[in-house]
Amino acid sequence: MSKTLQDEQDIVDTLKSQFGEKILEAKVQRERRIFVKVANPDHLEIFSFAMEKWKAWHLIAISSVDKPDGVIAAVYHFDIRPPFGGQVAISMNLMIDCDSREKPILASVYHLINGAEYFEREAHDLMGIFFEGNPNLIRLILPDDFPEGVYPLRKDFLLEIQKEEQAKKEKK
Amino acid sequence: MTAVWWILTILGILFFPGIGFCISIALFDEWIDRKFYAALQDRIGPEHAGFKGILQPLADFLKLLANEDIEPEAADKWGMRFTAIIGLAIPLVALLFIPIIDTTGLLSFEGDILLLAFLTTMIALIIFLAGWFSASKLAMPGTMRAASQLLSYEIPILLAMFAVALRTQSFSLAGIVQWQLDAHRPTLFSLPMVVFFLVFLLSSQAELERSPFDIPTAETEIVGGWEVEYSGKKLGFFRLSADLQMVFSAGLAVTLFLGGPTGVEMWIPSFADWLASIEGVSGLAVVAILYYTTMFAIKTTIIVLILSAFRALMARLRIEQFLEFSWKWVIPVTLGVFAITFFYVPWTDNVVWSHWEGLFDVS
Amino acid sequence: MADKKKIKLGSPQTGCSSCIPNTFEIPLGPQHPALKEPTHFLLEVEGEIIVNATPRIGYVHRGIEKLAETKTYSANLTLVERVCGICSHIHSISLANAAEAALALEGFEVPLRAQYIRTIVAELERIHSHILWLGVAAHEIGFDTLFMLSWRDRELTMDLLEDISGNRVNYAMNEIGGSRRDMNQSQIDRMLKYMDITEERMERYKDICINENTIRMRTQDVGILLPQKAKELCACGPTARASGVAIDVRYDDPYSAYGEFRDIFNVITYDTNDVFSRVVVRIIETVEACKYIKWMLKNIPDGPIFKKAPRKVPEAQILSRTEAPRGELIHYLWSNNTNKPYRLKITTPTLSNINTVPEMMKGDYLADSTITLASIDPCFSCEDRMITIVNNDRRKPKIETWSESQLRKYSNDWHAKNKRWKK
Numbered sequence: 001m002s003k004t005l006q007d008e009q010d011i012v013d014t015l016k017s018q019f020g021e022k023i024l025e026a027k028v029q030r031e032r033r034i035f036v037k038v039a040n041p042d043h044l045e046i047f048s049f050a051m052e053k054w055k056a057w058h059l060i061a062i063s064s065v066d067k068p069d070g071v072i073a074a075v076y077h078f079d080i081r082p083p084f085g086g087q088v089a090i091s092m093n094l095m096i097d098c099d100s101r102e103k104p105i106l107a108s109v110y111h112l113i114n115g116a117e118y119f120e121r122e123a124h125d126l127m128g129i130f131f132e133g134n135p136n137l138i139r140l141i142l143p144d145d146f147p148e149g150v151y152p153l154r155k156d157f158l159l160e161i162q163k164e165e166q167a168k169k170e171k172k
Numbered sequence: 173m174t175a176v177w178w179i180l181t182i183l184g185i186l187f188f189p190g191i192g193f194c195i196s197i198a199l200f201d202e203w204i205d206r207k208f209y210a211a212l213q214d215r216i217g218p219e220h221a222g223f224k225g226i227l228q229p230l231a232d233f234l235k236l237l238a239n240e241d242i243e244p245e246a247a248d249k250w251g252m253r254f255t256a257i258i259g260l261a262i263p264l265v266a267l268l269f270i271p272i273i274d275t276t277g278l279l280s281f282e283g284d285i286l287l288l289a290f291l292t293t294m295i296a297l298i299i300f301l302a303g304w305f306s307a308s309k310l311a312m313p314g315t316m317r318a319a320s321q322l323l324s325y326e327i328p329i330l331l332a333m334f335a336v337a338l339r340t341q342s343f344s345l346a347g348i349v350q351w352q353l354d355a356h357r358p359t360l361f362s363l364p365m366v367v368f369f370l371v372f373l374l375s376s377q378a379e380l381e382r383s384p385f386d387i388p389t390a391e392t393e394i395v396g397g398w399e400v401e402y403s404g405k406k407l408g409f410f411r412l413s414a415d416l417q418m419v420f421s422a423g424l425a426v427t428l429f430l431g432g433p434t435g436v437e438m439w440i441p442s443f444a445d446w447l448a449s450i451e452g453v454s455g456l457a458v459v460a461i462l463y464y465t466t467m468f469a470i471k472t473t474i475i476v477l478i479l480s481a482f483r484a485l486m487a488r489l490r491i492e493q494f495l496e497f498s499w500k501w502v503i504p505v506t507l508g509v510f511a512i513t514f515f516y517v518p519w520t521d522n523v524v525w526s527h528w529e530g531l532f533d534v535s
Numbered sequence: 536m537a538d539k540k541k542i543k544l545g546s547p548q549t550g551c552s553s554c555i556p557n558t559f560e561i562p563l564g565p566q567h568p569a570l571k572e573p574t575h576f577l578l579e580v581e582g583e584i585i586v587n588a589t590p591r592i593g594y595v596h597r598g599i600e601k602l603a604e605t606k607t608y609s610a611n612l613t614l615v616e617r618v619c620g621i622c623s624h625i626h627s628i629s630l631a632n633a634a635e636a637a638l639a640l641e642g643f644e645v646p647l648r649a650q651y652i653r654t655i656v657a658e659l660e661r662i663h664s665h666i667l668w669l670g671v672a673a674h675e676i677g678f679d680t681l682f683m684l685s686w687r688d689r690e691l692t693m694d695l696l697e698d699i700s701g702n703r704v705n706y707a708m709n710e711i712g713g714s715r716r717d718m719n720q721s722q723i724d725r726m727l728k729y730m731d732i733t734e735e736r737m738e739r740y741k742d743i744c745i746n747e748n749t750i751r752m753r754t755q756d757v758g759i760l761l762p763q764k765a766k767e768l769c770a771c772g773p774t775a776r777a778s779g780v781a782i783d784v785r786y787d788d789p790y791s792a793y794g795e796f797r798d799i800f801n802v803i804t805y806d807t808n809d810v811f812s813r814v815v816v817r818i819i820e821t822v823e824a825c826k827y828i829k830w831m832l833k834n835i836p837d838g839p840i841f842k843k844a845p846r847k848v849p850e851a852q853i854l855s856r857t858e859a860p861r862g863e864l865i866h867y868l869w870s871n872n873t874n875k876p877y878r879l880k881i882t883t884p885t886l887s888n889i890n891t892v893p894e895m896m897k898g899d900y901l902a903d904s905t906i907t908l909a910s911i912d913p914c915f916s917c918e919d920r921m922i923t924i925v926n927n928d929r930r931k932p933k934i935e936t937w938s939e940s941q942l943r944k945y946s947n948d949w950h951a952k953n954k955r956w957k958k
Binding site: 032061062066079088117118119126140141142143153159161 | 598601636863871
């Protein structure tokens with residue numbers, strides 16, 4: 001990997017100079033991947049800024065993670081440099097930690113990008129993140145009679161196979 | 173009306189050339205249709221039941237009779253049952269009027285073409301009722317489509333039938349066949365009639381609800397449309413009814429445009445005389461019957477093949493596209509040609525067609 | 536109407552409450568002959584015109600994301616191939632790429648020949664997926680002849696895949712660190728021959744679709760998705776490209792061997808924004824895929840196809856983007872220096888594309904609803920990925936996984952209780 005990663009570094013620098021302390025962490029992960037971490041409502045500003053400056057209209061996906069330290073986080077993936085003019089695209093992973101585990105709340109990007117609706121509903125369904133401003137935050141994937149407040153992708157939700165493994169460990 | 177006449181007529185209605193024969197030829201034509209359609213798509217088609225799968229349509233029908241018959245709670249059950257039975261009965265009745273074993277049909281009277289026109293419309297009405305009684309969300313659009321489609325193919329089909337009646341100056345199928353025999357040519361060879369023949373085939377395709385006009389039953393859009401709630405025996409009846417309608421439409425086309433069950437005797441008067449002479453003779457009458465039946469079967473099969481090819485070549489239209497096509501093109505053209513036929517038949521008969529007919533006049 | 540109550544009528548749009556409502560609702564799915572997999576759309580219809588559509592997905596949710604956390608990486612390759620039956624290979628490429636990118640932080644590198652083999656199989660998969668779609672779309676518009684013929688030609692590609700991998704559906708070609716199977720010269724020759732035939736057949740289908748009147752009548756001006764809307768709704772893959780939005784991960788963010796022939800790569804777009812446009816884009820993409828395969832077969836380097844990778848994957852957060860036949864596929868991998876992923880997030884193209892469908896359907900005829908839905912090439916088993924069968928007791932929600940014998944018993948009991956059904 002002898003590539004210079006200059007473009008990626010430029011984008012990180014621009015973001016840092018623009019937002020200053022709001023950016024908790026920003027780095028170049030590897031070729032064509034940037035990682036940025038901000039606090040809750042600031043990601044809306046970063047989105048607006050990126051959409052204005054780089055025309056970053058392409059939201060790829062929204063991931064949700066139950067991190068090892070027990071914090072629920074959402075990761076927005078989007079093309080920071082839109083793929084036009086033969087350039088390779090650079091995509092950004094924008095991570096936002098939620099403050100509470102009981103009712104994690106994030107600001108929705110629905111009004112900026114309508115297509116985020118389904119990604120947010122998926123994260124809401126499976127990880128229990130509440131997106132404020134999403135007008136249609138109802139079940140997407142799980143059945144309607146699934147118990148409220150149970151979120152299968154959280155680490156405290158164990159499958160049968162995981163329960164068996166735990167029981168074995170405890171025996172030892 | 174002797175007792176023998178009655179017995180023969182009843183046997184005729186039940187077996188040959190009545191219900192039994194019509195159902196056999198309907199199933200045979202379905203097999204032909206499926207085999208040909210499959211060949212056009214590079215498939216094999218029915219293969220295992222009987223010779224090359226010739227018994228497959230019969231097996232399908234029997235299987236449907238044995239299937240579970242489910243009726244939705246919200247549906248009008250008696251209505252569903254009646255429509256299934258009447259849907260089967262109407263094409264059977266209509267087929268009795270088609271000349272198959274003779275130049276006249278089993279039942280025949282002056283003006284029977286009007287009755288047939290009425291019966292074809294009744295079939296469409298039964299389809300409308302069948303969808304209506306089954307009270308299903310998916311049947312309703314199918315029913316509505318069937319109703320609006322009805323208007324746009326019935327008019328051309330009736331115009332085509334009456335155009336032939338006008339050309340041949342006869343309101344009975346027997347008269348039409350006789351006219352063709354006397355004129356030594358099928359009606360198709362009168363020029364404006366070619367248009368009506370094409371219109372008749374097109375409208376038949378729509379009436380039979382076959383692609384590209386299978387709009388009321390479109391499987392991938394409204395899940396079978398009006399027949400979605402029908403299962404078991406009732407579905408079997410409707411399927412058989414569809415086959416019978418196909419034979420009826422093909423048979424009517426053959427009668428109106430292609431000389432009915434007659435064949436080469438049109439151009440060979442001595443053969444025609446011989447056929448006429450053996451009609452009273454009990455032993456030889458069988459030869460005449462076999463000859464007429466074979467001719468009818470061959471011609472019907474040709475029409476069925478044309479309809480099958482038509483089915484394989486196009487995508488399904490949308491209902492409003494079909495209505496547009498029908499009202500903007502087919503109906504005006506048919507009406508125009510009809511008017512020409514109406515006003516110019518006497519003139520053309522005397523002036524123009526005398527030359528044209530000379531080509532076929534071998535006597 | 537014998538039973539007006541049975542047909543649920545929508546709320547009246549305007550006027551007094553006693554007015555007859557002018558819209559009613561028609562369900563599309565979960566079981567529907569036009570849908571190859573279960574999903575549900577509630578269509579609000581005014582006559583034959585659709586005024587609104589509400590999707591409901593999740594009928595084939597199997598818990599793959601959760602299950603992936605309990606399995607090792609090489610077992611996960613097998614698992615993610617089962618996400619989808621049609622685009623199975625691209626899932627395993629995506630996961631392998633993610634794991635290898637994490638290993639690359641420690642200097643691990645995959646042999647180039649393995650990358651070529653992966654890419655060839657991925658493009659073969661694209662060809663068979665697109666031809667399959669063409670057949671399905673033809674069936675939706677009632678053109679069964681094209682359906683049968685195109686699926687006949689798809690068999691060539693399926694034969695090739697079987698020849699290379701031994702399987703027709705889940706190819707199991709990938710391993711972390713390379714490919715499992717090599718290609719020999721006779722396979723390459725056979726592939727070159729078949730690709731010529733496929734290319735010729737696809738050119739023929741392009742002619743048919745562009746010139747056949749009934750196809751054009753059914754697909755033109757149907758399911759319009761304007762470029763601006765496509766961007767707003769995060770459309771991806773052929774759906775976006777058919778709206779004139781030139782995004783293609785193979786070109787924008789090359790992975791595997793796509794970087795090698797980026798200069799001959801064409802991003803196929805078409806600008807009529809309707810179903811017809813999606814048909815054309817997919818057919819041309821198939822032709823292009825044949826060209827790429829031929830290029831790769833001629834330029835495939837010699838060398839090893841596999842390099843043994845360490846079992847533990849170092850801690851990293853990797854976003855792996857690939858272009859599945861249906862659009863952009865995302866695997867977001869959190870590894871934690873063990874042999875199992877900490878979190879594997881899969882986002883499939885259908886989830887991105889499904890919310891463009893209501894937009895496309897609005898104002899169209901009911902008859903066009905299925906072809907419009909089919910035009911995004913939906914793959915619902917991709918979209919839903921989790922199972923736990925839940926026994927819902929309101930007071931005490933209990934979650935349990937049912938075994939096969941339990942399910943059978945439940946089925947028997949249910950039928951014994953509901954005998955009226957059998958009658």
